[in-house]
Amino acid sequence: xxxTINKEEAKFLVRIADTSxxxxxxxxxxCSKGPYLEEDIAMSNxxxxxxxxxxxxxxxxxxxxxxxxxxxxxxxxxxxxxxxxIKLVEQPNVDFAWTxxxxxxxxxxxxxxxxxxLQFENSEVKGLAEKVLKEIKYxxxxxxxxxxxxGLGTEExxxxxxxAVDHLLKxxxxxxxxxxxxKKYFINCDQIETQWNTEIDSVFEEINIKxxxxxxxxxxxxxxxxxxxxxxxxxxxxxxxxxxxPDAKW
Amino acid sequence: xxxxEEAFNKIIEKDRKVEPRDWMPEKYRQTNIxxxxxxxxSEIIGMQPEGNWLLRAPSLRSKQVLLAKxxxxxxxxxxxxSVAETLGISRQEMIAQLQSGEAKYSxxxxxxTVSWADIGAVGWLVDGAAIVNQVSLQRTSxxxxxxxxxxxxxxxxxxxxxxxxxxxxxxxxxxxQKEMAQDALNRFWEPALMMFGPHDSDSVHKGQSMEWKIKxxxxxxxRQRFIDRTVPQAQYLGLTIPDDQLKFNxxxxxxxxxPFNWDEFWNVVKGNGPCxxxxxxxxxxxxxxxxxxxxxxxAYAAKTELEVA
Numbered sequence: 001x002x003x004t005i006n007k008e009e010a011k012f013l014v015r016i017a018d019t020s021x022x023x024x025x026x027x028x029x030x031c032s033k034g035p036y037l038e039e040d041i042a043m044s045n046x047x048x049x050x051x052x053x054x055x056x057x058x059x060x061x062x063x064x065x066x067x068x069x070x071x072x073x074x075x076x077x078x079x080x081x082x083x084x085x086i087k088l089v090e091q092p093n094v095d096f097a098w099t100x101x102x103x104x105x106x107x108x109x110x111x112x113x114x115x116x117x118l119q120f121e122n123s124e125v126k127g128l129a130e131k132v133l134k135e136i137k138y139x140x141x142x143x144x145x146x147x148x149x150x151g152l153g154t155e156e157x158x159x160x161x162x163x164a165v166d167h168l169l170k171x172x173x174x175x176x177x178x179x180x181x182x183k184k185y186f187i188n189c190d191q192i193e194t195q196w197n198t199e200i201d202s203v204f205e206e207i208n209i210k211x212x213x214x215x216x217x218x219x220x221x222x223x224x225x226x227x228x229x230x231x232x233x234x235x236x237x238x239x240x241x242x243x244x245x246p247d248a249k250w
Numbered sequence: 251x252x253x254x255e256e257a258f259n260k261i262i263e264k265d266r267k268v269e270p271r272d273w274m275p276e277k278y279r280q281t282n283i284x285x286x287x288x289x290x291x292s293e294i295i296g297m298q299p300e301g302n303w304l305l306r307a308p309s310l311r312s313k314q315v316l317l318a319k320x321x322x323x324x325x326x327x328x329x330x331x332s333v334a335e336t337l338g339i340s341r342q343e344m345i346a347q348l349q350s351g352e353a354k355y356s357x358x359x360x361x362x363t364v365s366w367a368d369i370g371a372v373g374w375l376v377d378g379a380a381i382v383n384q385v386s387l388q389r390t391s392x393x394x395x396x397x398x399x400x401x402x403x404x405x406x407x408x409x410x411x412x413x414x415x416x417x418x419x420x421x422x423x424x425x426x427q428k429e430m431a432q433d434a435l436n437r438f439w440e441p442a443l444m445m446f447g448p449h450d451s452d453s454v455h456k457g458q459s460m461e462w463k464i465k466x467x468x469x470x471x472x473r474q475r476f477i478d479r480t481v482p483q484a485q486y487l488g489l490t491i492p493d494d495q496l497k498f499n500x501x502x503x504x505x506x507x508x509p510f511n512w513d514e515f516w517n518v519v520k521g522n523g524p525c526x527x528x529x530x531x532x533x534x535x536x537x538x539x540x541x542x543x544x545x546x547x548x549a550y551a552a553k554t555e556l557e558v559a
Binding site: 040 | 427546
């Protein structure tokens with residue numbers, strides 16, 4: 001099955017859907033691995049929100065594309081180079097600090113992204129954005145709280161947080177490499193970047209975390225379907241069943 | 251008999267509920283702690299065999315349903331730990347007992363889930379067996395446990411339907427899918443029946459628990475109810491129950507099974523099942539790997555409380 005996405009609007013939206021999906025999959029890995037039961041349940045919740053968000057967006061994309069493919073087709077039958085999520089969300093759960101920094105970086109970004117989608121022409125996208133923003137508001141306050149706990153908790157937690165931040169910052173500049181599609185559909189690309197930087201800088205200052213200079217990176221862009229090495233492994237696990245049994249219905 | 255014991259006996263006799271503030275015999279307290287914490291641990295360890303397929307669920311829908319189900323189980327575990335805490339034991343103590351092997355959990359979770367059909371079989375058979383037991387426990391004499399069961403049963407029946415739905419799509423799917431469904435039933439049937447525990451003639455905890463109305467119906471009685479309910483469901487799926495002595499007794503109107511392999515049951519309970527070590531190791535690893543997170547949260551809480559004060 002060769003999945004195609006032809007309409008510009010769909011090509012733009014699939015980036016957002018893919019980002020939710022892949023982060024949902026990463027968060028699902030944390031099930032039964034939380035620091036305590038309450039947090040385990042909370043991480044499953046976050047994952048459920050992200051999958052739900054992705055599913056609804058794929059449905060909208062499918063409609064825009066004339067119902068050629070189902071939401072499951074988009075999820076289970078595209079190869080690595082046909083995925084357009086930001087690389088940040090495919091980074092692994094090295095420890096709890098990585099999980100929370102990745103989530104917080106995403107939440108701050110997604111908050112502005114979905115706020116701008118409230119002005120989207122397609123009313124279904126608008127409706128979805130309204131619902132998603134409620135989820136993000138909660139997720140954002142939760143991930144931010146964890147950054148405070150880890151940053152200001154113990155020396156060890158501050159160190160681990162700093163390491164996670166240093167690694168994950170590498171994948172942030174890509175968020176703001178706006179192309180023509182972004183510029184066409186976002187109301188104000190620069191504002192997404194400004195908002196992100198303003199919040200991160202002010203929080204980092206309060207929690208005793210340094211934001212190191214990230215040099216210009218020779219890294220190909222997610223908008224062209226380029227990913228880190230982690231992505232292939234993630235997809236091969238996620239897509240295994242429908243690929244191994246192409247005739248089966250689940 | 252002093253007046254406290256008399257009051258306690260009266261509660262049991264009148265079929266009322268024992269509440270945390272009430273006096274109770276030490277053995278009643280201990281039996282409840284043992285049973286409730288074992289139940290809580292089962293919910294928590296049970297997350298693992300299902301979690302084994304979470305990342306490989308074959309559709310967005312099945313992924314979300316499975317995740318929600320595992321999350322429910324975590325919630326049940328949390329709820330049951332809280333119930334046990336009303337009897338004077340802390341969650342930390344219970345978790346330490348689980349990790350040291352002092353406390354048990356349902357032996358069924360020591361079996362591996364090796365195909366997607368196993369996720370169906372676990373929901374259908376394991377949750378199905380659990381519900382039969384838990385419905386009966388809604389009438390248990392310890393109030394908080396009884397109320398927990400009422401709430402938990404509502405979610406469990408959804409879990410069983412979810413499992414049966416997977417079995418339907420597998421059994422009515424391609425030849426390969428049907429084969430996976432049959433294979434899952436072959437492996438989970440007998441362990442699911444043994445979840446009800448030893449035969450009444452061999453059950454060590456039976457007598458006193460029944461008298462105190464902690465347990466309301468016998469193992470064999472509950473097991474029979476499950477068998478009678480489940481055999482027609484397997485027939486509807488077109489699957490064969492792996493028991494060549496299985497037959498319907500027209501007189502009693504019950505399904506009769508062949509003998510179970512109790513040697514295997516006890517061997518798995520003793521720790522020699524396929525995944526006993528893996529389940530506990532996983533739990534310990536998650537606990538240890540995150541010790542620094544709990545310390546950080548505690549340190550932060552202590553600091554911010556000072557600031558507030």
